[in-house]
Structure formats: C-alpha cells, structure tokens
Amino acid sequence: MSNAMNQAERAESPLLILLRGSMIEAMRRRGFVVLLIFMALYLGGIAVAAVVGVENPATATFLLNLGLEMAFLLALLATILTAARQIPDDMELRTVHPLLAKPLVRGQYVTGRILGAWLGGTLAFIPLFLLGWAPPVFLLPSAMAESNSSALLMQSFVLQITALGVAAAVTTMLSLIMPRGMAVIVALALMLQGHSLTGIVASRTPSETAATVARWTTNYLPNLDLLRLTTAYTDGAPALSAMSVLARLGYGAIFAAAATMLAIALFRRRPL
C-alpha cells in the first residue's frame, strides 16, 4: 500500500508537490487561527444583533457588507503574509537548496510557491466567505433585499479569488526585492489603496496631457477594487455581463502573470 503511494508520489510533478507543500505550510501557520478568531468575534456580534434586534434594514445591510468585506480582507492578509515569507524563509533556512537539487527549475519553484500561497489564501477565503455571508442572511433577514443578485454574489466570489492570486504573485515578487516586513506593508498598501495613487498623481499634474500620462502610468499598479463587488452586491446592483466578468478575470490574470514572470526573472538572477 505504502509502496503504491510512494510510486504515485514519485510520478507526481515536482511542481505539484511544491504547491501542496506550500499550501500545507500556509494552513499550519498560526495566522490562520487568528483570522478565524477575528471572524468568530464578528459572528458573536451578529449573534448579539440577532438577539437584540437590528433597528433598520440599512444597519443589517451594513453588517452583511462588513462580514463579506472582512472575509476578503482577512484572506488577503493571509495570502500576503504567506507569500511574503515563503521564498525568504527558504533562503534563510537553506531549504531552497534541497528543493532545487530535485528536478525542479527555478521558474517552477517560484510558480509553485505563488500557486501555493494563492491556494492557501483561497482555502482560507472559502470558509470566511461563508461565515461572512450566511449568518447575517439567515439571522438578520432584513439584510437582504429582493434586488440582491445571487449571480453577482458568485461573480464577486470568483473575482475575489482572482484578486488573491494577484496578491500572491505581487507579494512574492516584492519579497525578492525587499525585506519581508516591507514587502507585506507595500503589498497591503498596493492591494488596498494602490489605485488612489492615480488620483493623487493626476490631480497634481499641470496639464491635461500630463494627467493622461500620469493616469496611464499609475494604472500599471493593480486596482483590486475592480475585482471586489461586495458593496455592489449589498447595494442591490444587478449581475455583471459575461463580457465584463471575463474582462475583469483577464485583468487579474494579466497582473498575476506579469508579476509571476517578473518574480521568476528576479529569482533566476539571484545568487543562492
């Protein structure tokens, strides 16, 4: 039996083994327990609100929005923390050497680490999302209006997972050019408010042409707001068209792919 398992493991691609290892590593971290504690606090608040009663539908909707936003932000934090530590930890503990001694090229190693952080974040996001959505909907019925679109909720779910992929790739790339702590801070700032830079730079430019150039340039920073539809959902907006969802998925995929390629290029040039 164990021989068969070993054979199966040997047959598995080294990339998949690395990916699985990264994911397990991520899930074992204490940070995930902390995220669940935060979510439990939120659920406690919802339970109290259900017992005491919520004064009006606007507050119930606010609580639903809060739960869904918290789920994404906590998963984003988990993804960024995992991605920022993986490669620097491997290099510091020298575990990168046995990994690269296997038939595993550097590009596969970086890709595996990014995919591992992404899947780890996604696995954290799924229960958090359910915890953020289901309790307010079932305990505070006024949180939902007839206009809330289930299709938009699903679109939001898929796009947020894509956003986690962008975060994993960008943070891994940043961890190769700056210390871990700095990478976490820069990644968080980029993911949450990077797009604000567009407005700041454009508003300081002297002419319309310069503003257009500034807007174009600063749009090379990822705008995760385009992949976050939580407020649109709780606002009762209709579902997006298939074309819009595909464009948003493409937007996320381009950023994730570009950051991954850049991370691979940086890692290839790095002396071990």
Next chain:
Amino acid sequence: MSRQLSQAAGWVAAAAFVFVPALGMRLANEEIHVGARSQDPLAQEQRNQSAMAVILGDFRTNLGDMLFVKTETYLDSGIRYEPHIDLASLETSGEEPGQGSDSSTNSLERFESRVAPANIHTAETCTDPSHNHEHDHAADHETSVTTAHNSEDEDKHLVETIIPRPEKDFRGFVGRLQREVKPWRDPREPHQHTAGTELLPWYRLATLGDPHNVRSYMIGAWWLKTMRTPEQLAEAEKFVREGIKNNPTAFQMPLMLGYVLRARKDDAAALGAFKEAAELALKARPPGGEESARWTTYNEEDAGAACTLAVLLTRELVGPQEALDLGTRYHNAQQNLPGLEISLRRLRETIASQDAPTTSTAIENQP
C-alpha cells in the same frame, strides 16, 4: 520545449501588460453601483444612529464614507456628539425660501441661494459660512436655558456628547478626568464650529479614496467656491471637473459646476452646465419623482434645482420666450419638478406683461 513555451508565455504576458492600463481605466469607468444603497443619505443616517454601527466604531463601507464621518468631529472642534444629523427634521426645519438673501438680488440669485445643493445642506456641511449653525444643533437648548423651560423638555432636544456631562456620568473622578483631557464641551452650550475650509483636505482624501464619492466632491467644491478668490474658484472648477470625469452620470456634478462657473462670472458656460445637469437629472428621475432608496428627497430637490436654474439663466442670457420653451420641454419630460412650475408661471406672466404694452401701443397707433 518547455523553456520555449515559458518564454512564449512570458512574452504574451509582457505584451498584455503593456495595454493593461487601458483595460483598467475602461473597467473603472463601468458603472455597476446601480442600487447605491450604501450612498443613500437616509440609509447613512440610519446606520449612524444604529447602536450596532456605533459599537463597530468608524468602520464604514468605504474609506470615503469613513472620512466623511471624521469631518463631523473635526467640524465640531474635536468634540464628539451623538449621531444627530436627522435629515427628516432638517427637511422640515431647514431655511425658509429666500432666507438670508438680499431683497435687491434677482430671482435667479435668490433661487440659487435657496436651493444650494439640497443633499449637503446640513449643519456639518453647510455651504454658507455666514449661516449660524449654533442654532441648528443647540437652538432648542439655548432657548431652554434663556427662557427657563423645564429640564425634561431641554433634555429631549439636547444633542448629547459622547463623553457624558457630569449629571449623567456615574464614573465620578474618571469621568471628570476624561472631560478635562479630551475635547469636551457642555452640550447645553452652543456648538463651536471650525471653518469648513479646514475640512478641504479631508474631502480631497475622501475623493482620492473613493472617486465615486459624489457628495464629497460637491461639498469640497462648494467650500472652495465660498472662499471667492480667483485661485480657489479655479481650484473648485478643477475639482468638480475631476468629479464629472469620475462620475459622468451623476447629475449633481454638472449642477455644482454650474454654481462654480456662476461664481466665476462665466454665465454662458454655467448655462451649459445647468442644462447638462438638467438633462442627466431628467434621465435619472423616476416618473413623477417617486421617492425610493435610489431617488431621495435630496435627489428630487437637486433635479428641480438643475432644471429651474437652466430655465432662469436662459431667461437672463437669451430671453423669456426661450426660457419658457426650455422649461416647458422639461415639464413635458417630467411632471412635478420642484420649483419649475412656479418659474414657468412667472415666465408666462412676464411674457404676458411684455406683450400687453405692445398691444396697447399698437391700438393707440391705429388711425
């Protein structure tokens, strides 16, 4: 082979990345918040009065909203009052039409000063620096103190501070210490409001955090406009034009642009802005102006203001007949627009009174 494949993938990703800003800008301009329940002023008021929302502190649906809440504390000199922006009561106890306007001003100016953006006219966001908002918050208790009304009535109307006053504070020394070290003022005394212009950086931040925060664009532009220097008026125009770019379908933005252009004495451009605002408002307004989460009293008042100002300014710049034609077109497109029917009636009266002497002169000139 796999190396070639990865190289090809790298080139494809790089090529796609070059054009990613175009995709990002296009997606950012796509309007998806059709419901916009979170931006609804009444829903915001309800949230602000909710105990649960107070427990959760200043956490709001977005940074722009959070910064807007911050401005309230800032405007009250750092003193935090219990949620008190009651839009319903403001609606009934707000300024009387024409209040504060000079009798020498024409009807357009009187109307402009009266309708000045309805949804931002609260004590915290007052657009007229000369307006005494001590009355808005504290008039009830001021009156109570001076005329010695009974204390129950006084308490009923009092806007309490978050840090309680001594009579209501069971904490003794700790409460006294808190009142000494934190910004606090007896809620029975009139509120002290700082100059609204000090809030401008907050509105700038709020719009940077959320470029779709129409309310912050409007209030920020209005405060800049009230400073009346050419530089600030230019800045107000730039700010509101940025708002239009980010919110092309928000009819309040060209309405505000019209106000700013009027202040810049560019009436022709202001007329264009008011007309644009009116067209957008007519498209956005539900039939009959029926109120809903998506169309509030404030939207209705702003829509009426946009149409009426377009008509009144057309009368000033072009002529009464053209103004009447424009107003009639608005009236035919949407019934019961606030203020418009009165303006149309007056226009008809003006045209009739202009015609009357002509007719009498013609009769007199007959052989």
